[in-house]
Amino acid sequence: MNxxxxxxxxxxxxxxxxxxxxxxxxxxxxxYLIMAGIPAIRQIGLINFLTGTEWKSTGEHPSFGILPFIxxxxxxxxxxxxxxxxxxxxxxVYLSKMAPKRxxxxxxxxxxxxxxxxxxVYGLVGMxxxxxxxxxxxxxxxxxxxxxAMVVLAIMILPSIxxxxxxxxxxxxxxxxxxxxxxxxxxxxxxxxxxVPAAKSxxxxxxxxxxxxxxxxxxxxxxxxxxxxNMPSIFQSVRFLTTAVASEMSxxxxxxxxxxxxxxxxxxxxxxxxxxxxxxxxxxxxx
Amino acid sequence: xxxxxxxxxxxxxxxxxxxxxxxxxxxxxxxxxxxGSTSMEKMMGFLxxxxxxxxxxxxxxxxxxxxxxxxxxxxxDRCDIGLASRAIKPEEKKKGLIGKxxxxxxxxxxxxxxxxxxxxxxxxxxxIFTGKIKNWKEVGGKNLxxxxxxxxxxxxxxxxxxxxxxxxxxxxxxxxxTSAGDVITTVSGNESSVGYVSLSSxxxxxxMISVDGVKPSEESVRTGKYAVRRPFVFVLRKDKKVSDAAKxxxxxxxxxxxxxxxxxxxxxxxxxxxxxx
Numbered sequence: 096m097n098x099x100x101x102x103x104x105x106x107x108x109x110x111x112x113x114x115x116x117x118x119x120x121x122x123x124x125x126x127y128l129i130m131a132g133i134p135a136i137r138q139i140g141l142i143n144f145l146t147g148t149e150w151k152s153t154g155e156h157p158s159f160g161i162l163p164f165i166x167x168x169x170x171x172x173x174x175x176x177x178x179x180x181x182x183x184x185x186x187x188v189y190l191s192k193m194a195p196k197r198x199x200x201x202x203x204x205x206x207x208x209x210x211x212x213x214x215x216v217y218g219l220v221g222m223x224x225x226x227x228x229x230x231x232x233x234x235x236x237x238x239x240x241x242x243x244a245m246v247v248l249a250i251m252i253l254p255s256i257x258x259x260x261x262x263x264x265x266x267x268x269x270x271x272x273x274x275x276x277x278x279x280x281x282x283x284x285x286x287x288x289x290x291v292p293a294a295k296s297x298x299x300x301x302x303x304x305x306x307x308x309x310x311x312x313x314x315x316x317x318x319x320x321x322x323x324x325n326m327p328s329i330f331q332s333v334r335f336l337t338t339a340v341a342s343e344m345s346x347x348x349x350x351x352x353x354x355x356x357x358x359x360x361x362x363x364x365x366x367x368x369x370x371x372x373x374x375x376x377x378x379x380x381x382x
Numbered sequence: 383x384x385x386x387x388x389x390x391x392x393x394x395x396x397x398x399x400x401x402x403x404x405x406x407x408x409x410x411x412x413x414x415x416x417x418g419s420t421s422m423e424k425m426m427g428f429l430x431x432x433x434x435x436x437x438x439x440x441x442x443x444x445x446x447x448x449x450x451x452x453x454x455x456x457x458x459d460r461c462d463i464g465l466a467s468r469a470i471k472p473e474e475k476k477k478g479l480i481g482k483x484x485x486x487x488x489x490x491x492x493x494x495x496x497x498x499x500x501x502x503x504x505x506x507x508x509x510i511f512t513g514k515i516k517n518w519k520e521v522g523g524k525n526l527x528x529x530x531x532x533x534x535x536x537x538x539x540x541x542x543x544x545x546x547x548x549x550x551x552x553x554x555x556x557x558x559x560t561s562a563g564d565v566i567t568t569v570s571g572n573e574s575s576v577g578y579v580s581l582s583s584x585x586x587x588x589x590m591i592s593v594d595g596v597k598p599s600e601e602s603v604r605t606g607k608y609a610v611r612r613p614f615v616f617v618l619r620k621d622k623k624v625s626d627a628a629k630x631x632x633x634x635x636x637x638x639x640x641x642x643x644x645x646x647x648x649x650x651x652x653x654x655x656x657x658x659x
Contacts (some may be wrong), residue, residue: 151533155551237529238572322557343535345448345560349450
């Protein structure tokens with residue numbers, strides 16, 4: 096018996112250790128990012144860094160203002176949400192409430208596939224199909240723009256919005272809907288007046304999750320957004336926080352590299368805020 | 383209990399395999415390490431392979447980190463030879479570094495195949511990339527707005543192009559892409575675009591532009607007639623003798639065989655230029 100107890104303890108210890116590995120990595124990455132990101136911010140000055148509108152990292156008199164990147168990331172994420180959320184939520188309502196079983200299972204496989212496509216493939220298709228299409232449709236000289244990036248991001252966040260919304264909608268107790276139907280409401284009225292409001296925390300969580308994905312995406316937007324550090328405007332070539340880090344990191348050195356780490360730190364803060372929001376909504380849903 | 387014994391036995395076996403594999407990889411090899419410009423990857427690949435074939439007891443390594451990283455690598459003793467795809471700067475010379483040009487890389491202005499333009503002067507190129515000339519009809523082309531495709535800040539190709547043409551920091555790009563392949567794809571997909579890549583990465587899907595009437599080719603780069611070229615430089619320390627292995631490599635680069643390898647990799651070797659004089 097005693098031996099069993101000892102074994103239990105050992106196994107408990109091993110699992111605890113394995114669990115702590117994850118926590119350890121989070122702590123290491125956080126500490127590293129802060130340590131690597133702070134020096135440049137201190138040298139440039141937080142206000143100058145965050146509100147400067149000019150980014151010339153390799154110039155003779157380099158300037159490191161990341162406001163264009165911050166605004167681009169915020170606009171891009173908003174654009175993706177404005178386009179992606181209605182599609183995602185309506186799809187989720189249809190699939191969880193109205194769709195026949197066969198259609199539903201087929202659609203779920205397709206959505207799973209959409210989630211599994213590597214972001215570089217989204218980028219490639221965007222570069223070869225979307226960018227020329229945007230150029231022709233809007234009569235621009237070049238299609239690589241904030242708009243193209245928004246479209247790509249909107250498609251990329253669809254799977255997370257749909258999946259999380261479906262599970263939130265399916266968790267709505269059937270009695271609520273039955274009650275509404277019994278009172279004479281049509282099914283569609285029931286779904287939009289009873290089911291969706293009852294699942295609103297979960298749906299909000301899905302939107303925040305989508306925002307997180309859009310904010311953190313680098314590869315796909317790098318290939319369609321043009322990557323010039325302009326102040327954002329819908330058909331201009333723009334650079335996101337993520338792509339600012341990714342596109343210059345490989346050849347960077349000195350102050351430029353430190354500033355890139357600072358950008359990564361800013362991005363990290365944004366993602367943290369998103370995560371806090373996400374936790375908030377998930378907790379509310381559980382209640 | 384049995385399972386635990388098996389687990390322990392397996393882990394011991396793993397450790398033993400690991401240790402023996404360590405011993406295996408330990409033969410007394412001397413090493414020559416190079417570090418630097420990513421643009422030189424192809425050339426260093428060819429040279430490294432040829433060198434290792436001739437000197438099987440010396441292992442050759444190349445790290446693609448970028449010109450500036452390669453130069454600081456030599457200073458910090460992280461490698462034997464630093465690789466820079468630009469001439470070394472005066473302030474780097476002051477730190478006790480010397481540069482040895484081994485080949486020329488040529489940067490070519492490329493346009494879409496549907497663009498009728500064949501030739502541009504250096505001044506026109508400068509005006510186009512600084513945004514003074516905005517439409518192709520100003521240089522005799524179609525009535526289309528010019529779309530400038532460039533490389534990201536810090537890229538050796540961009541630095542080379544902007545310094546050789548005298549554009550400096552005044553470039554106004556519509557897109558900044560991170561590889562020659564991306565530039566080629568984008569230019570081949572947009573009739574009004576113009577970009578630049580190194581001569582060795584030019585593909586048939588795009589069209590090369592002559593500069594001041596000189597067509598870019600290995601020949602014209604070698605003779606210096608085609609002006610948009612940059613040196614590929616080996617960076618060494620003045621105050622410190624290189625290791626024997628590195629010396630062997632430097633000697634190898636000057637042999638006829640190595641010169642052949644350099645031209646096969648798409649660059650223009652220095653040695654042949656002298657022979658032609």
